[in-house]
Amino acid sequence: MITVSGKSVCWREGMTVADLLKQIDDSQAYAVVRINDSYVTRPNFGKTVIPDNSEVFLIPMIAGG
């Protein structure tokens, strides 16, 4: 099990960030997520595997900076 922005989501072996975003079907276009203390960006979504028991945070980043 992992939590995604505070909500529990089932975890499966080999699950990537890209898989997760497809699964939760969120309408927002995320470019960045945080897994525990590490930031993962869109170019790496497909190759970053989420470990079990992770806390995942979906980070809306649009016009900051």
Next chain:
Amino acid sequence: MDAKTKETFIGGKGYDLWLLWNAVKPTTKWNDPENEICIAAGPLGGTPIYPGSGKSIVTTLSPTTATVIDSNVGGYFGPYLKFSGFDALEIQGKTSNNVVIFIDGVDQKIQLFESTGLPDDAYELSATLTEYFAAGKPRSISVVSTGPGAKNTLIGCLNFTWYDVKRKRARYKQAGRGGIGTVFADKGIKALVARWDNVTADTNNPANKSALKNVAKLHSREIVELDPKQNEMRRIGTTHLVTIMNDHDLLPTHNFRYGQHREAPNIGQAVYRPLFDPGFDGCWMGCTVACSHGIKDFVPLTGPYKGQNVFVDGPEYETIAGCGSNLGIFDPHTVVEMNFYCDTYGLDTISAGTAIAFAMECYELGLINETHTGGLRLNFGNRLGALELVHQMAKGEGFGHVVGQGVRKMKEIFAKDFGADRKIMQDVGMEAKGLEFSEYMTKESLAQQGGYGLALKGPQHDEAWLIFMDMVHNFIPTFEQKAEALHWFPMFRTWFGLCGLCKLPWNDIIPEDNKDTSEPAKIMKHVQWYAEYFSSVTGRKTTPDDLIKMSEVVYNFQRIFNLRMGFGRREHDAIPYRAVGPVTEEEYLSREERYDKQLAEFHKVDINGKSTAEKIAILRQHREEQYEKLKNAVYNRRGWSSDGIPNLKTVKRLGIDFPEILELLKTHGVA
């Protein structure tokens, strides 16, 4: 201020500009006595219960751009100045007496001290003056000062203090851009000190306290709830941006040649997180973002503080990129040391970083050599070389003295005195309007090229940061959409400067339901809160559209101010080609697939058989054309002529059709 002026210029930057406009002439130079430094807090500044409400806005005529510069800075000075009875401070004239100006709101007096024997650098001076004036209450003091670097370069900054009760020390934030510290030093001012006692929700005298409390609570609570789930700015400041920018090819490295480097994680949040001293780091009271972190017990390896334990305020993203990756330096310790000494010496970390990066590139290109640099081998990555330049800037000695003149003047010196090629320096010297670029890559974002190039004061991202909207999310694909973004975002961001606010609480922590709104980039829920906040403090019923109109008035006035000083036209919105596309073959080849694809698919160019040099030239022609088209679209949206001058209809609509403005416009063919 009479009622009409108040309604027109609102406060903060608006008041500063109006005071400065009335003080200077078109011929005034930055170091003339009549040039002024204006500081104002804005009507909302000094509210302790609404996050990010303690900014001071500082303006002057800049030594590097020769026209108006403005900077938005934290620390307690602006609010204390206002509570002492002054909406704005206007400093004119010059003295040779190292004056300390003490504005004492508690005892209601102003004193001017001639000073001798005070420390030269801001680190010690801030602590000394805080202790001297505190009368046992150091939190009641805020000091504004600079350092020897400001006197000996053109890129001096001002340090504004706030007292950190837990750590028992004066901390500071910087009004960095455009050499305001240099003007301050040139005036012979040693420091400004403001004193005020307790601050409560009543101190700013809000028109409707209960409405203020309601909206402040909503925003404050949301930040406390969501920041830990989003960027954790309360824990790591803006350091998370380093690897995020790096992954998107947006982190400047090697004088903006590239946007990515494999060693970038060495200067990212994972490294700084454990270095930051945990605790409350709000640069104004009650700011729940509290992102102004610092490092304690840091031991510099060079300079006058070598081997001593010091506290360093920072680093933030801009300093890490400017004094780190953009110099090819990926050592976190060097970045912190550059940060410490730049602040202490009163140097802007962004301009210092971008200027050193330019010098390093010129050295690597063979445009300058050791005979010019005083023996320094200025290859990218030379950590001690970069630090040595900072120390030389402080002393006004050696090659550091040349670098401290900023990129525009360096180009002139290198060409005239060292015979360096002007054309290549024009392409890679990262300045526009005379101001050094802040630290984002713009090659793949036309909208952000406009965000920098069309910014009134020069390439600082505080007007518009559209890279993600444009390049990553592709929300604004057409010229019209980019122009609309380059209208709305600079206007809304300007509003923070009118009111004495920090923009971070607006769009660095985002409501969970924001994604369901029609324009997620604007964070309209927060914009609505800001309108309510303004209404509750001033008693002037305000809608989100009113906020944009307030800014439009001051924004256009500033553009016209530039025009009055001999700038503010289309030609002044030019940017170096390094900001637009690949200058060298090395740059093109490093992203060959991307550029080839763009030429073939987007510009429909047959690239078969073309050399790299030919492809660079064709791409350049297309990209430069696009930038010019963008200018047309933005000028049109803003109600400006094709030469970038606000037209009559615009100044009338905004109520700034004063006789002297109409006269000025007439001399520029606008009638």
